[in-house]
Amino acid sequence: MMVIxxxxxxGYWGAVYVFTALRGLRVIIDGPVGCENLPVTAVLHxxxxxxPHELPVSVTGLSEDQLSRDGTEESMRQANSVGDRRxxxxxxxxxxxxxxxxxxxPEGSGLLxxxxxxxxxxxxxxxxxxxxxxxSQFGGKKAAKGVRITKGPKTAVAxxxxxxxxxxxxxxxxxxxxxxxxxxEIRRLVEGIGCEVNLVYxxxxxxxxxxxxxxxxxNVCLYREFGRQLCEELGKPYLQAPIGLFATTNFLRKLGxxxxxxxxPFIEREKLATIKPVWDLWRSVTQDFFATASFAVVATAxxxxxxxxxxxxxxxxxxxxxxxxxxxxKPDNQAVREALRTNPPVVLFGxxxxxxxxxxxxxxxxxxxxxxxxxxIRRATGxxxxxxxxxxxxxQEFCNxxxxxxxxxxxxxxxxxxxxxxxxxxxxxxxHWEAAAKALFDxxxxxxxxxxxxxxxxxxxxxxxxxxxxxxxxxxxxxxxxISLAAMAMS
Amino acid sequence: MDGGMQAPPPIPPDTGSGCHGGRETMLAAAKAAGKGxxxxxxxxxxxxxxxxxxxxxxxxxxxxxxxxxxRRVATILSGSACCVYGLTFTSRFYGARRSxxxxxxxxxxxxxxxxxxxxxxxxxxxxxxxxxxxxVIINLCVPTASGVPLDLLPKQIDGVRIxxxxxxxxxxxxxxxxxxxxxxxxxxxxxxxxxAGPVARPRGPKSDLPTVALIxxxxxxxxxxxxxxxxxxGLAVAPSIPAREWRDLYGALDCDVAAAVHxxxxxxxxxxxxxxxxxxxxxxVGVEGTDAWLTAxxxxxxxxxxxxxxxxxxxxxxxxxxxxxxxxxxxITVSGYEGSELLVARLLIEAGADVPYVGxxxxxxxxxxxxxxxxxxxxxxxxxxxxxxQDLAAMQEVKPDLAIGTTPVVQKAKERGIPAVYxxxxxxxxxxFGIPGAAxxxxxxxxxxxxxxxxxxxVSFFGTAPEAAPAPAVAAPPVPIxxxxxxxxx
Numbered sequence: 001m002m003v004i005x006x007x008x009x010x011g012y013w014g015a016v017y018v019f020t021a022l023r024g025l026r027v028i029i030d031g032p033v034g035c036e037n038l039p040v041t042a043v044l045h046x047x048x049x050x051x052p053h054e055l056p057v058s059v060t061g062l063s064e065d066q067l068s069r070d071g072t073e074e075s076m077r078q079a080n081s082v083g084d085r086r087x088x089x090x091x092x093x094x095x096x097x098x099x100x101x102x103x104x105x106p107e108g109s110g111l112l113x114x115x116x117x118x119x120x121x122x123x124x125x126x127x128x129x130x131x132x133x134x135x136s137q138f139g140g141k142k143a144a145k146g147v148r149i150t151k152g153p154k155t156a157v158a159x160x161x162x163x164x165x166x167x168x169x170x171x172x173x174x175x176x177x178x179x180x181x182x183x184x185e186i187r188r189l190v191e192g193i194g195c196e197v198n199l200v201y202x203x204x205x206x207x208x209x210x211x212x213x214x215x216x217x218x219n220v221c222l223y224r225e226f227g228r229q230l231c232e233e234l235g236k237p238y239l240q241a242p243i244g245l246f247a248t249t250n251f252l253r254k255l256g257x258x259x260x261x262x263x264x265p266f267i268e269r270e271k272l273a274t275i276k277p278v279w280d281l282w283r284s285v286t287q288d289f290f291a292t293a294s295f296a297v298v299a300t301a302x303x304x305x306x307x308x309x310x311x312x313x314x315x316x317x318x319x320x321x322x323x324x325x326x327x328x329x330k331p332d333n334q335a336v337r338e339a340l341r342t343n344p345p346v347v348l349f350g351x352x353x354x355x356x357x358x359x360x361x362x363x364x365x366x367x368x369x370x371x372x373x374x375x376x377i378r379r380a381t382g383x384x385x386x387x388x389x390x391x392x393x394x395x396q397e398f399c400n401x402x403x404x405x406x407x408x409x410x411x412x413x414x415x416x417x418x419x420x421x422x423x424x425x426x427x428x429x430x431x432h433w434e435a436a437a438k439a440l441f442d443x444x445x446x447x448x449x450x451x452x453x454x455x456x457x458x459x460x461x462x463x464x465x466x467x468x469x470x471x472x473x474x475x476x477x478x479x480x481x482x483i484s485l486a487a488m489a490m491s
Numbered sequence: 492m493d494g495g496m497q498a499p500p501p502i503p504p505d506t507g508s509g510c511h512g513g514r515e516t517m518l519a520a521a522k523a524a525g526k527g528x529x530x531x532x533x534x535x536x537x538x539x540x541x542x543x544x545x546x547x548x549x550x551x552x553x554x555x556x557x558x559x560x561x562r563r564v565a566t567i568l569s570g571s572a573c574c575v576y577g578l579t580f581t582s583r584f585y586g587a588r589r590s591x592x593x594x595x596x597x598x599x600x601x602x603x604x605x606x607x608x609x610x611x612x613x614x615x616x617x618x619x620x621x622x623x624x625x626x627v628i629i630n631l632c633v634p635t636a637s638g639v640p641l642d643l644l645p646k647q648i649d650g651v652r653i654x655x656x657x658x659x660x661x662x663x664x665x666x667x668x669x670x671x672x673x674x675x676x677x678x679x680x681x682x683x684x685x686x687a688g689p690v691a692r693p694r695g696p697k698s699d700l701p702t703v704a705l706i707x708x709x710x711x712x713x714x715x716x717x718x719x720x721x722x723x724x725g726l727a728v729a730p731s732i733p734a735r736e737w738r739d740l741y742g743a744l745d746c747d748v749a750a751a752v753h754x755x756x757x758x759x760x761x762x763x764x765x766x767x768x769x770x771x772x773x774x775x776v777g778v779e780g781t782d783a784w785l786t787a788x789x790x791x792x793x794x795x796x797x798x799x800x801x802x803x804x805x806x807x808x809x810x811x812x813x814x815x816x817x818x819x820x821x822x823i824t825v826s827g828y829e830g831s832e833l834l835v836a837r838l839l840i841e842a843g844a845d846v847p848y849v850g851x852x853x854x855x856x857x858x859x860x861x862x863x864x865x866x867x868x869x870x871x872x873x874x875x876x877x878x879x880x881q882d883l884a885a886m887q888e889v890k891p892d893l894a895i896g897t898t899p900v901v902q903k904a905k906e907r908g909i910p911a912v913y914x915x916x917x918x919x920x921x922x923x924f925g926i927p928g929a930a931x932x933x934x935x936x937x938x939x940x941x942x943x944x945x946x947x948x949x950v951s952f953f954g955t956a957p958e959a960a961p962a963p964a965v966a967a968p969p970v971p972i973x974x975x976x977x978x979x980x981x
Contacts, residue, residue, distance in 0.1 A: 001594070001595065001609060001613075002567070002592050002593065002594055002612070002613035002616060002617070003594075003595055004590045004591065004592055004593065005579060005590050005591055005593075006572060006575045006576050006579055006591075006593045007576070008572070008576060009573045009576040009577060010571050010572035010573030010574075010576070011572075011573070013576070013577075031660075032549075032550075032659075032660035032661040033542070033544045033546070033547055033549075034547070034548065034549025034550060034551065034552075034574070034660040035549075035660070037547070037548050037549050038549045038573070038577030038578065038580075038581070041898060041899070042548060042549075042577065042580075042581050043577055043580050043581070045898070046580070046584065051902040052899040052902055053899045053902055053903070058540075058541035058542075059541060059542065060542055061541065061543070063544060063661050063662070064661055064662050066661070067636065067661055075542060078539070078541060078542060078543075079541040079542060081539070082541045094571075094632075095570070095571035095574065095632060095633050096632035096633055096636060096660070096661060099633050099637070100636070118571060118573055119571050119598050119601070119633065120597045120598055122572060123573075123576075330595060333590075352583055356583075356588045356589075356590070359588065372580075373576065373579065373580045373583070374580075374583065375580075375583065375584055
């Protein structure tokens with residue numbers, strides 16, 4: 001079996017992207033220098049805009065000697081000697097270290113070990129386990145007992161200010177397409193209806209916050225690829241973050257049900273603000289094209305499902321094909337290439353892979369980035385796919401893609417004008433020709449080959465008469481004929 | 492002086508330490524001497540990092556890039572998904588917009604030996620003569636360590652060559668040297684073909700002039716500039732290595748002299764030597780470098796002194812003029828993993844720059860010996876197999892006007908308000924040789940150093956980045972999320 005243009009990393013990348021999202025945790029990668037360079041220095045720069053040494057990651061830098069002679073423990077000791085050693089550290093193994101049984105933590109090093117199973121799992125399967133592992137390691141006794149620290153002894157003050165329902169947003173990790181925008185939007189939504197974000201986890205949270213995961217009464221799982229295992233473990237109701245107008249409304253209503261807040265005032269306000277453009281564009285003539293301007297999507301299961309649901313089901317835009325990047329299932333990119341060839345969409349949501357295939361096929365499809373792999377930074381928070389803001393962004397970008405398509409189809413004036421002129425006859429009476437001028441003219445026309453003499457004569461006469469008019473000469477003189485002939489010879 | 496650069500000193504044993512020895516050697520030497528230049532001492536004493544390896548991308552990237560850049564060549568990776576994903580991802584930035592094949596495995600197929608069968612099937616599936624001249628299959632760490640036997644693959648399928656190489660990240664020290672692994676393997680195959688009978692002629696007009704084959708991924712205009720330098724002595728450039736097309740390999744091997752402009756192509760040099768071609772090191776940078784290089788090439792080609800002088804006279808006065816008219820008045824540190832670091836430093840120094848430190852991830856070889864000696868004569872510390880900590884220590888000690896470095900060096904420099912550029916992106920993407928190299932350098936350096944006030948303003952605005960503190964990837968205050976929610980008060 002051969003795969004082309006593999007679209008997701010192996011296990012330990014997922015673990016690294018989870019662990020480095022937390023504050024207060026060091027990560028040591030056991031492997032050659034490339035095992036740090038690729039996931040962190042190289043790829044996170046092109047996806048998350050991180051400079052190379054932003055995260056507390058070190059690598060053991062295994063070489064032939066460690067593999068064949070020295071073993072990996074001394075390398076581990078040295079890698080563990082940098083950074084703030086008061087911070088807990090976790091060791092993950094790249095594939096070669098996994099194969100030779102590396103990742104062994106020296107006695108007394110205080111290092112923890114997470115086994116990514118990087119040869120067998122992909123980055124999302126492993127990220128799912130890594131999130132769960134964090135809670136099982138650092139969730140603490142409070143979590144085990146299900147104690148909620150916010151429900152301490154009630155005081156008068158606590159009674160006076162009613163507590164907002166607490167909620168976690170789970171699954172914000174590095175190396176996830178468009179995460180900052182989606183996260184910001186989900187936070188805006190849940191706070192908008194009157195809930196309070198207890199923890200965004202793990203991104204930006206501190207390792208010591210981990211036990212507080214138990215404090216929330218509802219969890220929002222950002223992605224379908226990972227995070228559910230932790231949500232299950234937390235034992236509270238959890239909702240999948242929504243993509244689409246009605247999906248988001250359902251999400252808010254369900255959240256209201258679960259927490260006892262009333263989402264309707266917020267939804268009403270949103271109709272006049274965030275999602276007003278959806279209503280506006282729906283009533284516009286551009287919507288006329290929705291039924292015929294197709295789209296295709298190749299993206300993670302979260303985005304693929306969401307885009308098909310929103311654009312296809314809610315807005316009625318025909319979907320030519322959709323391919324999901326699903327955990328644990330190898331991609332069939334030959335099939336994607338073939339689908340693009342046989343059924344090219346007007347608008348293509350995807351990754352750089354699909355962009356290359358479309359370029360190879362010479363397709364005119366308008367490309368909208370919707371997935372990794374590809375060098376695309378999305379740290380600004382204005383490009384959500386999720387929530388109400390996401391619905392507006394997606395409709396807007398779909399319409400802009402149609403405008404782009406039209407722009408490319410419209411004829412370019414410069415090309416249109418490359419044709420024989422068809423000029424009007426001049427209305428004013430032809431100017432008077434002096435005899436000498438006429439003689440000179442006839443002499444010149446005689447010199448033209450017979451075959452083209454008529455058109456040459458006409459061209460010459462038009463030119464001379466036009467020149468004379470432009471210069472406001474009362475009649476055509478021999479001098480005028482000479483000047484115009486000279487000018488024509490020059491041009 | 493018939494030997495000269497034709498018979499370079501033997502390549503020093505590859506201890507991975509380079510001219511300044513390993514950490515221990517250097518520490519001992521420094522102690523024994525009881526004194527020494529600050530920088531020497533500092534480099535010896537560098538704070539130890541998480542490991543002692545030279546800086547590099549994942550080495551396999553070098554081989555992948557060379558394959559992807561060639562016409563009618565398909566590349567298939569055999570490795571774990573992390574490696575394949577990352578390498579494919581990066582190749583879309585530095586390689587080509589081209590599909591990369593991947594033969595997956597899991598712990599079970601690896602143990603059962605199924606992986607080799609899968610590779611064989613993938614190779615047969617890909618090797619279509621209508622599409623490709625060659626299929627490259629690269630064993631990454633795990634298949635190499637597991638001994639997946641690529642040498643058992645057929646040498647060709649319907650005329651499509653199968654080139655199998657092992658490029659483990661633990662075994663090949665830098666991505667630069669991994670380029671040589673593939674280039675060398677291709678040259679070996681091409682040499683065998685050429686020795687066995689007639690082969691295709693490279694495209695382009697046939698020249699009867701003796702040729703010089705340039706070794707190293709050069710800026711596209713550089714071979715043309717070098718061709719201009721060689722023309723007065725009746726030499727032309729052969730296709731370069733790494734090659735752009737299979738038939739160019741024959742053209743390169745057919746040269747009269749091979750020029751190891753990038754000094755780490757050890758396997759490729761071996762093939763040229765096996766083909767009986769003399770090899771010269773260094774490159775035509777600046778006045779002195781060009782002078783020495785033209786002389787060495789001319790001698791290696793067996794040309795009379797008058798012809799060599801003709802080539803020298805044709806370019807050296809002009810080069811001198813260009814360098815005099817484009818002075819660089821700046822202190823610069825150079826570190827990188829491309830292999831051309833010493834050449835860049837030479838040009839900088841000839842243009843007037845003060846370059847106290849050059850670090851390269853590549854090893855000391857016979858082919859950069861002349862450059863090393865030239866730099867050492869001018870008091871430049873040359874660090875082979877440089878680690879990040881050595882590069883950083885030098886940059887912090889020197890406080891340059893411009894740090895040309897690897898990505899972490901650039902990050903550290905910019906955090907300190909020092910203008911800095913990434914060697915790979917900025918220095919490797921401009922001419923280096925002949926008049927164009929000399930002419931473009933000064934303005935490029937001036938443009939980079941001019942921004943010092945902007946760097947300082949940014950530093951004073953953002954403050955010094957706390958060491959090793961992870962930044963949340965979202966635009967949110969770093970501390971308590973709850974208090975943020977509270978302050979928003981919704």
